[in-house]
Amino acid sequence: MRRSIISSVFISSLICLPIASADVKDDLAKILKVDHRAEGNLEAQVAYDSLSTTSKASLPAILKAFNGANPLAINYLRSAFEVIVANGEGELPMGELVSYLKEQSNHQKARAMVFDLIKKTSPAQADQMLDGMITDSSADIRFQAVEKILKRADELSGDEKKDAYIKALKGASVESQVTKIRDTLKEVNVEVDLQEHFGLLTRWKAIGPFDNKDMKSFDVVYPPETELDFSASYEGMEGDVQWQSIQTDDPMGSVDIAKSIAPYKGAVMYLYSEYESDQAQDVFFRMATANAWKLWVNGELVFAREEYHRGMRWDQYRVGVSLKKGANKILFKILQNEQEQDWAQKYEVQFRVCDESGQGLRPLAPFDPTK
């Protein structure tokens, strides 16, 4: 009789456990189904309510679910993770959290979230970990690792300071950090090639101007969109036009059409470059321009943007692209309108190739626009 009571208590306690792993899996599966235009939101809401009342033991499963989740789902996962950390029963499974953080192939944002949690719960441990994170796959964590080195470097002098800055440069991919490092190293006669560091494309072929009076040519198909014949001549806005080479010396890779070619108004210019990739890979093109634009990669339109003169900012646009191994053809259509204000005269682009975290990727060989 006593044994049966004990068994009953044990079974009851099992039933009353805050989580059952099958339920957590089921909740996670529902959350992972959220998608465009609110698809799966109601089901995810129910699953979130169930998941976020589980114990801290479910945190590793939530982290695992990040890998491969879409940008909407990771926000549900993050929120459930936060609520459980704040309110969930049990102890934080620190060992599993640290293991997740250490595995570089895990979700970058989730790893940064775990690192934030460790910073909050064990600041000294997090600070120590940063020393080995200068080349971390997470831009967020790398940023903090670089900040730590720069802060320490400012207390150093001579070669020690120089070496610290050179070390920081290895992990720096954020413009403000990189330019600070460049400026400091310049003072000790160490030059940083920003074009190379950021993966900027600086060598292009250019052709134009074609007519864009009254901004009518965003969807007009001029010959460079249908054929890439670099020996051809076409009728342009001001007479016949041919491909010419253009290369920028600007440290930040700005290709200034207005200054390097002419300050055309109501015009279309095409820029062409190639990126020699050592492997088939997914990369990001990060661009900046105050002009309207269309972008083709290997003959496929990847994005088009009809916006004029709303500013030009570093990494203003980010477009995910799949590159093939070998030469990848990049055609950029840049449109200028006829606004007369001083601030509406830019006819300029910046273009860089980088990984998801913003680290510049160099091509196997630079493109030679003269060939």
Place this chain on the structure above:
Amino acid sequence: MSYIRPVLLITMIIAFTHNLPAEDWRQFRGNDLSGVSASPLPDVISGDTIKWEVDLPGRGVSAPIVVGDRVYVSASSGFDQDRLHLLCFNKQTGTQIFERQFWATGRTVSHPKMSNATPTPCSDGERIFVTFSSNDVICTDLDGNLRWFRGMNYDYPNATNSLGMSSSPVVIDETLIVQVESDADSFAFGLNVKDGTERWQLERPRKANWTSPTIVNKPQPLVLLQSAKGIDAIEPKTGKSVWKFDSGASTIPSSLVSGEVVYIPSNGITAIDLNKPNDEALWNVKRLRPSTSSPILTNGMLLTVGSVLTAAEPDTGNKLWEYRVSGPFSASPIASGKHVYLFSENGLAQVVDVSEEEGKLISDYDFGEKILATPAASDGAIFVRSDGHLWKIGN
């Protein structure tokens, strides 16, 4: 026995005031979008009237909102401005109740004066709706539990603005109205508050637009969508257009509704009669030119803020006076009776008495930080934020 009466009275007063419903300020410019507080606000802003100050993460141009005894505020942080924050504080004490973080799914780039957290959140009293320049729309319950998340930029990648988006949503008839308008793709959405699904979606003029929708209740509850083309008055639940004002409007300051008149920042200010919106305008005054701040009506005066504070007659638009104030201003003013509260970009708070023959400065206080956000008001207190701080100002 004589002492019993005062004690009883005090007890009754305490009991009575504790049972009073808290005065909510549920969206940009308050529940009725007028910017006018129902309760008297402090005459003086000074170190003594700052009741509490709390730290905020990252950056933020959004206004705080107040629901019950809680103040909610959004922020964005990270070198990419891609960390989205919703923070909740106790209104009385400033104690943080919770913070939730999310990640942006859309473009976070903006003019340095703006930030990803530029639009002001809103609430229907049961939920908090937080939107960002990245066009992420987040719905939580009052305790910060996620109800749903929409990435309008994730769904519509070209509905973005390289200077940033600032339109603050409104909620009415269980519908969250979100304007996502740019030079490229441009839309307005009516989202079901329960799950974020679209009740309706409207194509909008392809022109960058930083204004926020306004609500009118005559002849029926309608939402006024402002754009460079003018105003489109729509039914909140269906998105069906009921009337239009086609004479163009500003794309920065938003319209003001007071009584049965809509004051539209259009060619100066244009006033139209809500009962006859398709008739000729009541008046138009070109010299009444709000800059970034939206107009306000208090103490029987229509006020606009640019380099000067201008008072005009609401019935005619005739100018009454101009008073030089210390700008520039990004925040819209709030008011209580004869007092108008202005917060300059340089962080200078100015309380102007508008009951005089011209404005009169009665108090100013330098917060020493850039202030771009419109304040909120609740139960006689002002809540204002900079990037780094949220303050409560009260008597």
